[in-house]
Amino acid sequence: RVKLINLIKKELSKNKRILIGCFAQSRSQNMQAFLFEAFKDDPNFDTPIYVDGKLCLEINNCYQEILTDEDKEYFKTVLSWKNFQYIDSYEKSLNTAVNKDKKIVLVGGGMLTQGRCINHLKTMVEDKNSIIITAGYCGNGTIGFELQRDDKKCVKIKR
Numbered sequence: 163r164v165k166l167i168n169l170i171k172k173e174l175s176k177n178k179r180i181l182i183g184c185f186a187q188s189r190s191q192n193m194q195a196f197l198f199e200a201f202k203d204d205p206n207f208d209t210p211i212y213v214d215g216k217l218c219l220e221i222n223n224c225y226q227e228i229l230t231d232e233d234k235e236y237f238k239t240v241l242s243w244k245n246f247q248y249i250d251s252y253e254k255s256l257n258t259a260v261n262k263d264k265k266i267v268l269v270g271g272g273m274l275t276q277g278r279c280i281n282h283l284k285t286m287v288e289d290k291n292s293i294i295i296t297a298g299y300c301g302n303g304t305i306g307f308e309l310q311r312d313d314k315k316c317v318k319i320k321r
Contacts, residue, residue: 166295167200170266174209177264179292181282183271190218191225191237193268198240207245212258214249214278215270222248252278259285 173180184190194213201207213219222241229237240246249255258267259281271279286292 163196166196169295170200173293174264174266177291179262179264179286179289180266180295181279181286181292182266182268182295183279184218184268190215190268190270191222194222194246195237195240197245197266197268198243201245202243209245209264209266210247211245211266211268212247212249213268214255214258214282216250216278218268218270219248219250249278255281258282262289262291 170180182193184193190213197211201209213222225237226234226241249258255278258265262285267282269277269279269282271277283294286294
């Protein structure tokens with residue numbers, strides 16, 4: 163936890179873009195809460211965090227419907243944090259991907275193989291001012307798996 167927070171702080175201090183691949187169900191919501199808890203009380207934290215993924219947004223809505231009492235209120239507080247911006251269309255995803263400003267993109271598709279994460283990967287994978295973080299298991303043969311390999315020099319992104 164602390165190691166990830168320190169990595170994010172270090173890279174943002176260099177004005178880098180950060181892509182975090184998360185599974186849409188549960189992992190994405192956990193990562194939103196993690197980022198909220200890590201940075202909500204920092205008055206200097208002004209980095210936009212784009213939450214991109216249709217399924218992720220749908221699951222956020224489901225959480226708001228099924229959670230109760232203090233869990234529901236907490237999650238509502240997390241989702242309404244000023245730093246979160248929700249990408250609700252493919253066009254906005256493309257525009258966010260080509261924008262080279264400092265940001266965090268939390269994208270559905272934890273193995274970085276399909277969906278809108280490809281838009282972001284294409285603009286970030288070769289950019290020295292970007293880092294890519296996988297937040298979970300990446301199966302053999304996926305882009306996330308290939309990026310994690312120490313011996314891999316080339317990763318093909320098709321689309």
